[in-house]
Amino acid sequence: xxxxxxxxxxxxxxxxxxxxxxxxxxxxxxxxxxxxxxxxxxxxxxxxxxxxxxxxxxxxxxxxxxxxxxxxxxxxxxxxxxxxxxxxxxxxxxxxxxxxxxxxxxxxxxxxxxxxxxxxxxxxxxxxxxxxxxxxxxxxxxxxxxxxxxxxxxxxxxxxxxxxxxxxxxxxxxxxxxxxxxxxxxxxxxxxxxxxxxxxxxxxxxxxxxxxxxxxxxxxxxxxxxxxxxxxxxxxxxxxxxxxxxxxxxxxxxxxxxxxxxxxxxxxxxxxxxxxxxxxxxxxxxxxxxxxxxxxxxxxxxxxxxxxxxxxxxxxxxxxxxxxxxxxxxxxxxxxxxxxxxx
Amino acid sequence: xxxxxxxxxxxxxxxxxxxxxxxxxxxxxxxxxxxxxxxxxxxxxxxxxxxxxxxxxxxxxxxxxxxxxxxxxxxxxxxxxxxxxxxxxxxxxxxxxxxxxxxxxxxxxxxxxxxxxxxxxxxxxxxxxxxxxxxxxxxxxxxxxxxxxxxxxxxxxxxxxxxxxxxxxxxxxxxxxxxxxxxxxxxxxxxxxxxxxxxxxxxxxxxxxxxxxxxxxxxxxxxxxxxxxxxxxxxxxxxxxxxxxxxxxxxxxxxxxxxxxxxxxxxxxxxxxxxxxxxxxxxxxxxxxxxxxxxxxxxxxxxxxxxxxxxxxxxxxxxxxxxxxxxxxxxxxxxxxxxxxxxxxxxxxxxxxxxxxxxxxxxxxxxxxxxxxxxxxxxxxxxxxxxxxxxxxxxxxxxxxxxxxxxxxxxxxxxxxxxxxxxxxxxxxxxxxxxxxxxxxxxxxxxxxxxxxxxxxxxxxxxxxxxxxxxxxxxxxxxxxxxxxxxxxxxxxxxxxxxxxxxxxxxxxxxxxxxxxxxxxxxxxxxxxxxxxxxxxxxxxxxxxxxxxxxxxxx
Numbered sequence: 001x002x003x004x005x006x007x008x009x010x011x012x013x014x015x016x017x018x019x020x021x022x023x024x025x026x027x028x029x030x031x032x033x034x035x036x037x038x039x040x041x042x043x044x045x046x047x048x049x050x051x052x053x054x055x056x057x058x059x060x061x062x063x064x065x066x067x068x069x070x071x072x073x074x075x076x077x078x079x080x081x082x083x084x085x086x087x088x089x090x091x092x093x094x095x096x097x098x099x100x101x102x103x104x105x106x107x108x109x110x111x112x113x114x115x116x117x118x119x120x121x122x123x124x125x126x127x128x129x130x131x132x133x134x135x136x137x138x139x140x141x142x143x144x145x146x147x148x149x150x151x152x153x154x155x156x157x158x159x160x161x162x163x164x165x166x167x168x169x170x171x172x173x174x175x176x177x178x179x180x181x182x183x184x185x186x187x188x189x190x191x192x193x194x195x196x197x198x199x200x201x202x203x204x205x206x207x208x209x210x211x212x213x214x215x216x217x218x219x220x221x222x223x224x225x226x227x228x229x230x231x232x233x234x235x236x237x238x239x240x241x242x243x244x245x246x247x248x249x250x251x252x253x254x255x256x257x258x259x260x261x262x263x264x265x266x267x268x269x270x271x272x273x274x275x276x277x278x279x280x281x282x283x284x285x286x287x288x289x290x291x292x293x294x295x296x297x298x299x300x301x302x303x304x305x306x307x308x309x310x311x312x313x314x315x316x317x318x319x320x321x322x323x324x325x326x327x328x329x330x331x332x333x334x335x336x337x338x339x340x341x342x343x
Numbered sequence: 344x345x346x347x348x349x350x351x352x353x354x355x356x357x358x359x360x361x362x363x364x365x366x367x368x369x370x371x372x373x374x375x376x377x378x379x380x381x382x383x384x385x386x387x388x389x390x391x392x393x394x395x396x397x398x399x400x401x402x403x404x405x406x407x408x409x410x411x412x413x414x415x416x417x418x419x420x421x422x423x424x425x426x427x428x429x430x431x432x433x434x435x436x437x438x439x440x441x442x443x444x445x446x447x448x449x450x451x452x453x454x455x456x457x458x459x460x461x462x463x464x465x466x467x468x469x470x471x472x473x474x475x476x477x478x479x480x481x482x483x484x485x486x487x488x489x490x491x492x493x494x495x496x497x498x499x500x501x502x503x504x505x506x507x508x509x510x511x512x513x514x515x516x517x518x519x520x521x522x523x524x525x526x527x528x529x530x531x532x533x534x535x536x537x538x539x540x541x542x543x544x545x546x547x548x549x550x551x552x553x554x555x556x557x558x559x560x561x562x563x564x565x566x567x568x569x570x571x572x573x574x575x576x577x578x579x580x581x582x583x584x585x586x587x588x589x590x591x592x593x594x595x596x597x598x599x600x601x602x603x604x605x606x607x608x609x610x611x612x613x614x615x616x617x618x619x620x621x622x623x624x625x626x627x628x629x630x631x632x633x634x635x636x637x638x639x640x641x642x643x644x645x646x647x648x649x650x651x652x653x654x655x656x657x658x659x660x661x662x663x664x665x666x667x668x669x670x671x672x673x674x675x676x677x678x679x680x681x682x683x684x685x686x687x688x689x690x691x692x693x694x695x696x697x698x699x700x701x702x703x704x705x706x707x708x709x710x711x712x713x714x715x716x717x718x719x720x721x722x723x724x725x726x727x728x729x730x731x732x733x734x735x736x737x738x739x740x741x742x743x744x745x746x747x748x749x750x751x752x753x754x755x756x757x758x759x760x761x762x763x764x765x766x767x768x769x770x771x772x773x774x775x776x777x778x779x780x781x782x783x784x785x786x787x788x789x790x791x792x793x794x795x796x797x798x799x800x801x802x803x804x805x806x807x808x809x810x811x812x813x814x815x816x817x818x819x820x821x822x823x824x825x826x827x828x829x830x831x832x833x834x835x836x837x838x839x840x841x842x843x844x845x846x847x848x849x850x851x852x853x854x855x856x857x858x859x860x861x862x863x864x865x866x867x868x869x870x871x872x873x874x875x876x877x878x879x880x881x882x883x884x885x886x887x888x889x890x891x892x893x894x895x896x897x898x
Contacts, residue, residue: 282719338752
């Protein structure tokens with residue numbers, strides 16, 4: 001009898017890129033649900049816009065690069081980029097803003113560098129940073145959380161608001177727009193108000209900030225599930241969160257009138273999303289065990305630095321992009337000891 | 344036994360054992376085939392030399408190929424019959440190449456040569472035992488087929504304290520060691536004692552995976568009956584690749600074999616359990632290695648089971664004895680699905696190194712993979728039992744930065760396939776690493792060749808320099824003696840003649856070359872005026888080419 005041959009090993013691999021990407025998207029559900037609950041269904045509309053833009057951008061770039069589009073679209077990496085960007089945007093941001101940011105992320109952030117696996121920067125954060133710099137007004141116009149306003153926009157209202165910039169008659173964009181707690185903190189501290197005074201404001205409560213703490217809890221939950229599934233390396237979120245916590249604690253202890261509590265930092269803004277979903281992007285992160293710890297911790301450190309002394313209220317996107325730049329160097333200096341070599 | 348402290352090696356993967364099919368069926372003795380085939384090449388390297396000719400009648404256990412080289416153990420006929428041919432036949436080798444084989448037509452009588460055993464082996468020296476092991480044609484039966492006597496000899500220059508018997512059959516499907524330990528536990532344990540004596544080592548650790556209950560029971564029973572206090576049975580977790588030599592050593596002792604070193608460097612010798620049984624048979628019973636247990640399994644074979652088969656039996660014969668192929672038989676793998684290799688035909692003989700014949704059914708094993716780009720998730724690095732960074736090796740291998748890959752310890756890759764198994768992008772990493780190793784070796788050879796050429800060139804240059812220097816030296820010496828022997832008036836006359844010639848030449852060049860007006864006097868006369876030049880004179884002007892004294896323009 002005759003048989004075909006190939007090279008060992010012959011056991012089918014246990015995992016696939018599409019499965020990883022889909023699982024990460026499933027893990028985003030608790031955070032996404034919290035966003036919808038607190039800030040209305042606008043984020044779902046943003047997800048749809050971003051998904052369509054990402055699919056179009058990906059297909060167009062693949063055909064320009066003369067690569068088959070279907071297998072690449074089926075790896076769901078573009079979809080993940082789209083959703084990560086969409087959950088970072090203000091829920092009622094105009095549709096073109098989301099579409100532009102997503103296309104920028106896919107075309108410039110991903111394909112111009114060679115597509116999946118070759119992009120040095122996290123594409124979603126590239127898109128976010130470009131939008132933040134280009135359209136600061138749109139990007140800082142967040143909504144009040146349900147905890148504060150008692151209501152949130154439904155899907156249909158959010159749809160019209162995003163596509164035609166019209167709102168139900170009793171509402172106006174000016175009335176709706178509200179700074180995030182981190183943003184408020186930054187502006188008010190800049191006006192020389194003390195932290196105690198600022199935190200009497202309606203946005204601040206409990207361990208963090210109203211609305212935002214739930215969103216962070218949601219992403220934390222999804223992130224822990226990913227850790228349990230072994231799909232992300234523990235070193236990155238652990239490094240990120242402990243460095244942020246440690247920095248916040250040190251400065252809180254030194255000057256509590258200016259620096260909010262470590263818990264506030266951990267449950268505000270994009271902390272949990274960043275720690276579990278953004279910084280852990282395998283393509284752009286460090287890949288050695290020790291390197292990942294250093295990489296995560298450096299991001300946490302930078303987040304605190306940018307939030308406290310930088311020009312932006314939240315620093316996750318910039319911190320991640322900066323460390324993306326450093327990842328290859330970190331990898332180079334943190335190679336593990338190979339079996340049989342002296343310790 | 345369970346109190347034994349175990350260590351962990353980095354990485355590893357849990358694989359579905361697939362051992363029930365072949366493991367549950369009883370061990371069967373394979374029929375005597377009509378034809379036996381013995382490839383003269385046993386490992387990569389040289390062939391051994393046949394000592395029989397076509398037409399010769401041979402007996403079971405008779406050596407049919409030998410070599411003076413101790414790295415090449417002899418081959419023995421596994422039954423009686425007539426040598427039909429010594430010819431090129433396909434080899435059971437990943438390359439699929441052919442090689443010289445001895446083909447024997449069996450006579451069905453199975454007449455053996457007289458075996459003389461030596462139960463009193465304790466009186467023998469380690470060297471005698473090693474010779475005995477070599478002459479019995481024993482090689483490692485775990486799959487690598489490394490000559491056992493050579494491995495044992497590593498203990499002569501180093502102090503070996505521990506013998507490890509490897510019964511950790513970590514690859515899926517394979518149950519031949521399980522079967523051996525269940526049915527021949529005493530032979531294995533006795534073999535361990537012989538090996539210990541030959542190594543002059545104190546203890547033997549017999550490692551068995553914890554998913555081999557029958558083997559464990561049989562071993563425990565045998566150990567209770569006999570005198571085996573030097574042998575310790577250790578259960579190790581069934582994680583792939585625990586059965587890898589370096590990994591098993593780490594698990595059992597916490598020690599690591601140094602890179603580029605061998606286990607004996609850290610006082611350990613590791614042998615497969617089948618090898619130990621073969622050593623027992625060779626030393627105590629006097630029978631050479633002419634049979635082994637082989638697992639025939641997979642969904643492509645009707646009755647998976649273990650067979651005690653003669654070396655040289657055609658694979659097709661063995662499959663036939665297991666009920667033949669099922670309709671879905673698709674692939675034929677020798678060894679396990681992780682580190683084995685598949686062959687295009689079953690028209691191949693069973694060799695000493697084949698522990699498993701895996702006939703895969705439809706979709707049981709994969710063929711060519713459809714890889715996606717690497718997303719640098721690092722799953723490969725987490726799974727690597729050697730703690731490499733396969734993602735970096737892949738990156739450098741792909742971009743042809745072989746030097747960087749070597750710097751990232753490419754050559755420490757044991758090709759176990761763990762990285763392939765966990766890679767979500769389905770990249771055939773091991774295949775890349777094999778290719779990269781090949782390229783690196785080719786490059787090294789190239790470099791060595793050019794280095795050799797450079798050295799040769801340099802030594803040639805040096806030699807020529809030296810010759811030149813020697814020539815000058817002897818010329819000088821000659822001149823010196825010549826100058827001293829000449830009468831002073833002759834020397835004076837020569838110098839006068841020279842001076843005249845130089846003056847004349849100087850005038851000539853001034854006339855012919857207007858630009859040379861301002862030039863100082865040609866160096867000729869001044870050279871003559873200098874006292875030591877005078878001593879070196881007559882010969883040097885003609886013989887050596889010292890251009891200052893006599894510029895070519897002048898003539």
